[in-house]
Amino acid sequence: MRIHTVPTQPIAGQKPGTSGLRKKTPVFMQPHYLENFVQAIFDGTGGAAGKTYVLGGDGRYFNDRAAQVILRMAAANGAAKVIVGRNALLSTPAASNLIRQRGTDGGIIMSASHNPGGPNEDFGVKFNGPNGGPASETVTETIFAVTKTLTEYRMLDAQDVDLSRLGSSTLGAMAIEVVDPVADYEALMASLFDFDKLRALFAGGFRMRFDAMHAVTGPYAKAILEGTLGAPAGTVVNAEPSPDFGGGHPDPNPIWAKTLMDTMYAEDAPDFGAASDGDGDRNMIVGRHAYVTPSDSLAVLAANATLVPAYAGGLKGVARSMPTSQAVDRVAAQLGIACYETPTGWKFFGNLLDAGRATLCGEESAGTGSDHVREKDGLWAVLFWLNILAERKAPVTQVMADHWARYGRNYYSRHDYEAVDSAAANALMDAVRAQIEGLPGRAVAGLTVEAADEFAYDDPVDGSRSEGQGLRVMFEGGGRLVLRLSGTGTEGATLRVYLEALENDPERMALDPQLALGDVIAAAEAIAGIKARTGRGGPDVIT
Ligand code: G1P
Ligand code: ZN
Numbered sequence: 001m002r003i004h005t006v007p008t009q010p011i012a013g014q015k016p017g018t019s020g021l022r023k024k025t026p027v028f029m030q031p032h033y034l035e036n037f038v039q040a041i042f043d044g045t046g047g048a049a050g051k052t053y054v055l056g057g058d059g060r061y062f063n064d065r066a067a068q069v070i071l072r073m074a075a076a077n078g079a080a081k082v083i084v085g086r087n088a089l090l091s092t093p094a095a096s097n098l099i100r101q102r103g104t105d106g107g108i109i110m111s112a113s114h115n116p117g118g119p120n121e122d123f124g125v126k127f128n129g130p131n132g133g134p135a136s137e138t139v140t141e142t143i144f145a146v147t148k149t150l151t152e153y154r155m156l157d158a159q160d161v162d163l164s165r166l167g168s169s170t171l172g173a174m175a176i177e178v179v180d181p182v183a184d185y186e187a188l189m190a191s192l193f194d195f196d197k198l199r200a201l202f203a204g205g206f207r208m209r210f211d212a213m214h215a216v217t218g219p220y221a222k223a224i225l226e227g228t229l230g231a232p233a234g235t236v237v238n239a240e241p242s243p244d245f246g247g248g249h250p251d252p253n254p255i256w257a258k259t260l261m262d263t264m265y266a267e268d269a270p271d272f273g274a275a276s277d278g279d280g281d282r283n284m285i286v287g288r289h290a291y292v293t294p295s296d297s298l299a300v301l302a303a304n305a306t307l308v309p310a311y312a313g314g315l316k317g318v319a320r321s322m323p324t325s326q327a328v329d330r331v332a333a334q335l336g337i338a339c340y341e342t343p344t345g346w347k348f349f350g351n352l353l354d355a356g357r358a359t360l361c362g363e364e365s366a367g368t369g370s371d372h373v374r375e376k377d378g379l380w381a382v383l384f385w386l387n388i389l390a391e392r393k394a395p396v397t398q399v400m401a402d403h404w405a406r407y408g409r410n411y412y413s414r415h416d417y418e419a420v421d422s423a424a425a426n427a428l429m430d431a432v433r434a435q436i437e438g439l440p441g442r443a444v445a446g447l448t449v450e451a452a453d454e455f456a457y458d459d460p461v462d463g464s465r466s467e468g469q470g471l472r473v474m475f476e477g478g479g480r481l482v483l484r485l486s487g488t489g490t491e492g493a494t495l496r497v498y499l500e501a502l503e504n505d506p507e508r509m510a511l512d513p514q515l516a517l518g519d520v521i522a523a524a525e526a527i528a529g530i531k532a533r534t535g536r537g538g539p540d541v542i543t
Pocket of ligand 2: 112278
């Protein structure tokens, strides 16, 4: 087997976004595209020589081919060993866990998360560091800098590795270990939650529907829920991962998981419903006739954490991304623990978790997690909820009603305008930015602006500063409007408008969120002129 040094040229636009490099699959399949980026990962992190990595992905189109390329490149770059999930599959949280359990130098995850997959859809590659979390901004900036000067990459001349069989083999001088993608992850879950209680819950007739959305959590949910915990066969649906996610959009929200929503709002709905995304790090929680927003879910998990073995000793602190609703802040205040507000993206939680400042963290985009790994974790959130329900012996509707009665309700919604002309989206942000300073004290659509700024984050652990993380307008009475442009989109710009209103009146806890947010929605239009600037009559997706 020979190692080639392949001459190449820098490829523009290989800047990792909110979560790794994501592009249309045909872009990733262009000559040298994947290779350049992988070489930049190795070069940007001190070289691969002698290192051990974890490799896996969500099974989307090109996952299998990309895995073989990455293995040949790791071998050519002198890596000592790569631990790969069988058939190159690993959910993102399972990859994070393996990196940590095995003490590796990091891992490469092939995924574009909740974005559709297929020959004309999206693909992505992300590097996670030795703590199991997404590389920090400093590291991704270094990788990006390397992509701009790269002149060659290294490639081993070799046949494909058989990744369908568990066990050890070699590729050139590099060791390869193919592992069961589920086993270590399941062991971790069993160490966190009361599996006996969960078994008893299902044995007692508790009915659940888990929609794996034809994505990577299918095998995990089947093994854990139906296998170990004894939920009836058929509890997990769409459990077979497919390269194009069954032609769907593997994003667990009421829009894309509509069939689950229909099931959960039917007459004979099960007790509990849940879904996860392409790579298994997002979650959707829905009770019988009760959708739980991700922001509320984080708050409920925090408020009930001590019911779960792993968190019985209490939480060190909580963290949420800035656009996430302030529901968890209210729980933290009552518990007397710290609540951190970070920029969007899981990478910002890593330092807080590593430093033991936060135990739970979450984002409004269906991401919830804890210090058990360094990624958000879909199935973990589902098991957390099940453990709480098993202890509280109450339906989800009751858990939510109790929560709002105690803490108030933060009505919340996100309006997305997708594939907007980039120049128009930037002009909109510029126009709002120009108003920010003058907004405080002004009345807009019946609300009074209390404060407004462009969010910047000073990491309390490493002192780094991240600027330009979203425009926010706070209203008197606890309402809030946040505007930012997506960092994960692959087409034009996606404008995200985050809307929040606080309600403390016990009589007004069951309103339609879009109605409860009416004033804030009107204020968003008044401040940002969204319709005129985007040329759209309304949002493409409302969550
Ligand atoms: C989106 C979500 C963000 C999440 C990221 C990766 O990023 O909004 O919360 O961390 O996907 O899953 P965005 O497209 O908004 O930059
Ligand atoms: Zn994801």
